[in-house]
Amino acid sequence: MPASSLNPQVDAFVRTAAKWKEEYEKLRAIALDCELAETFKWMHPCYTFQEKNIVLIHGFKDYCALLFHKGALLKDAHGILIQQTENVQSARQIRFANVQEIVDLELTLRAYIYEAIEVEKAGVEVSFKKPAEFAVAEEFRQKLDELPALKAAFEALTPGRQRAYLLHFSQPKQSKTRASRVEKYMPHILAGKGLNDE
CATH class of the missing domain: 3.90.1150 (Aspartate Aminotransferase, domain 1)
Known part of the structure; x- marks a missing residue:
């Protein structure tokens, strides 16, 4: 070398x-x-x-x-x-x-x-699943329905950021854990931030 x-x-x-x-x-x-x-x-x-x-x-x-x-x-x-x-x-x-x-x-x-x-x-690209193809945790869906500002802020995020949130919210088996994750990250979403942004 x-x-x-x-x-x-x-x-x-x-x-x-x-x-x-x-x-x-x-x-x-x-x-x-x-x-x-x-x-x-x-x-x-x-x-x-x-x-x-x-x-x-x-x-x-x-x-x-x-x-x-x-x-x-x-x-x-x-x-x-x-x-x-x-x-x-x-x-x-x-x-x-x-x-x-x-x-x-x-x-x-x-x-x-x-x-x-x-x-x-050859310029071939991987076709990524769109955020709409990922499961949306029921706890997050309820918040999106209740809060138009949250829904608008979430839809304004990049597809990659949307995917990260959807995966993070749907991972826990218990509803209580999913709900607490949604609560924790709602301010991030409203601020236009990704899951790992400061």
Whole structure:
């Protein structure tokens, strides 16, 4: 790898990693060898093609992963792409428990990366579910019906912010918990803020 193509933030990320250091180094070498540009986004090594995100390297307690930003559009001929949760619409992971698993899959990983680059070259986009396609918690629906200002403020939010609220409100099993979440975030919605905005 030419030193000019290495991102110093990624160097620091790998060097200071408490876990998965060898795995990160191997995944990094594969991504760079596929002629992707190395950047650092969302606190992780991210690899791009013509400034479009292709893959991200990240680690968890039990595995590290190569995350394909538009993994839902890949053919996944080997059936190895994992959807992290049912609410993740675009990204898919390939998970590893050790460096040998990466070595064994290296040719497949390269093929998937090249396929992801072709998806970007073709300009294909993931078609996201619209907020209207998500379940609306009954507790939130009642508030929207009762308070026209809340309904107007919610409808003025971006689709991504609407989705985040709908998912957050509908997750709890108990009505009481759903209602308390709605109460807590009503001021955010009225202020035009997203779920995680300060």
